[in-house]
Amino acid sequence: MEQTREAKATGGAEVVAAAIGPCAAIPADRMAFIREVLDRVGDKWSLLLIAVLEPGPLRYTGLQRQVPGISQRMLTLTLRQLQQDGLVSRTAYAEVPPRVEYTLTPLGRGLHEIATSLVGWAAAHHDEIRENRARAMSAQPSAGARG
Amino acid sequence: MEQTREAKATGGAEVVAAAIGPCAAIPADRMAFIREVLDRVGDKWSLLLIAVLEPGPLRYTGLQRQVPGISQRMLTLTLRQLQQDGLVSRTAYAEVPPRVEYTLTPLGRGLHEIATSLVGWAAAHHDEIRENRARAMSAQPSAGARG
DNA sequence: CGGTATCCCCTCTGATACTG
C-alpha cells in the first residue's frame, strides 16, 4: 500500500490540515495506529493464520490444510511478516524429515482476542449488512460491484 | 448467531482432526466471517472514516480535512461502500451552497467499538511490535520492507 | 461545495516450477 512517491503530496496535506485548524476530533496518532494495525492484519491471510494458530502449534503443511485456498507463496510471506512482528514464533527441528512448528506468541494471542470480537461483530450483524447491501444494490445497481 | 468455536464439532470430524494434528480445523463459517469483515473494513480508509465520524456528523470537505492524505476518489468510493453497507448515512440538503452530511448509523457505531479495541491494542503494543520488527530487520535485512 | 471520470502505477496475490 502506501506508495511513497517522494511523498510530497501527503506531507503537504498534513501541513495544510494543521494550518486550517485544530479539528482534532481524531488525534493523528490514533489515526496512525489504525493504519498501522490495519497494514499489519488487514491483509487477506494474517488474521486467518492467527485464528488457526490459536488452539495450538501447527506445521507448515498443517497451516496449508487448515487455511484452504492459501498459496505456498502467501503462506510463507504472511508467516514471515507475522514472525517479524513478533506475533508468531517459528521453531525448526533439525530432523531427517524437516519439521517446523509455528506458534502464537502472547502478543499474537492478544491480537486474536481482537480478531475474535471482530468476528463476533461480523457474525452478529452480517445479516443486517447483507440486507442493507442488497437494498442499496437494487436501488443503485450501477455502484454495487465490489470484490 | 454466536457459534461457539468448538462446541458443535461432529464426532467424526473430531477423530480425523485428532489424527492429523493437535487442533481442530477452524470452522469454515468462522473463516468466511473473518474474510467478510476484513473485505469490508480492512481497506485503507473505512475504519479511518468511521473513527472520524464517531463524534458527530461531518461534511464531505470536513472528512477530507480530518483524514489527511485521502483522495477525493477514495473518499467518495469508501463513503459509498460504507453507506451501502448501512454503516454510514448520507443526508443532502438542497441549499444554494450544496451541503451534504455524513453520519454514523447505529451499526456503524457498533463497528467503531471494535475499531476502538483494535486501536487500543495497537496503542498498547505498537512499541513492542516496532522493536520486534526492528530486531528482525537487522537480523534479516533481506525481507524487511513492507510499507 | 460535492462530487465524477480518466489515466496509470504499484502492490498484492495466485500459478507454476524448482530446491535442500
Added chain:
DNA sequence: CAGTATCAGAGGGGATACCG
C-alpha cells in the same frame, strides 16, 4: 516436508481534470 524463485493478472489507490 518446507520452503524459494519467477512470471503474470487483477485491482487498489493516487493525481489530475472536469461537471452541476
